Amino acid sequence: MQNPDSKILKYIFILFLTGTQLAQSQSVTSKLNTADSLFLSKKYTESLAVYEDILESTGKASPAMLLKMAYINEGLENFGEALYHLNNYYSITSDEKALTKMRDLAATKDLEGYEASNLDYLLKFYNRYRLLFVAVFAALGLLILSMIYRQKKKHNKAAPTLGVALVLILVIGLYLTNFSGIKHKGIISSTNAYLMTGPSAGSDLVEVVGEGHKVEILSQQDIWVEIKWKEGRAFVRENNIKPLP
Secondary structure: OOOHHHHHHHHHHHHHHHHHHHHHHHHHHHHHHHHHHHHHOOOHHHHHHHHHHHHHHHOOOOHHHHHHHHHHHHHOOOHHHHHHHHHHHHHHHOOHHHHHHHHHHHHHOOOOOOOOOHHHHHHHHHHHOHHHHHHHHHHHHHHHHHHHHHHHHHHOOOOHHHHHHHHHHHHHHHHHHHOOOOOOEEEEOOOOEEEEOOOOOOOOEEEEEOOOOEEEEEEEEOOEEEEEEOOEEEEEEHHHEEEOO
């Protein structure tokens, strides 16, 4: 039998956690209201500081908050930050206007990595509805399995064609479950980021680039991130790039 004192302590602990979470939620809401008020008053730098504090403390941001942070950073000519927040906004909402804005801004600043192919759109569509695709193939697999069972029970003979179809459905289903096709990308966040041929400051210099370029992240070695750059590869320090979620 459980000790009554331990039950009391358990309830107190639960109440403490609930109260702490509620207080944190109220604090975030209060900060967000303050930031929104400052934004409406056109006190953009002050509101940005509060938004950034919320994002840093919670790791979360609403689409509206991301749009405001992008707008402020663009006005401050922090194009790397503006594009970073626009990318995050687009990943949540799939708003085509945000995609157009990123392309226009990238074209104006001659930034790499904002060309989107038909394959990119297909992969994004697939990843959004991946569970649905998997469910459809699972349903097809069960249907074929039931047909094989009926064939065996009713006619007492195998159904090789259905067996091949079942194997094919299972293979495709497993592939869809494990395949995403998503390439990990990041935004160059430094105004002077040194791209090197290797993961060392002693390597040869490839190029010095400004902020805002979107690049594919290939790997990481200590403080160096390997990226795809134009037709080749390069390494950049991790504090000069912000990975996209």
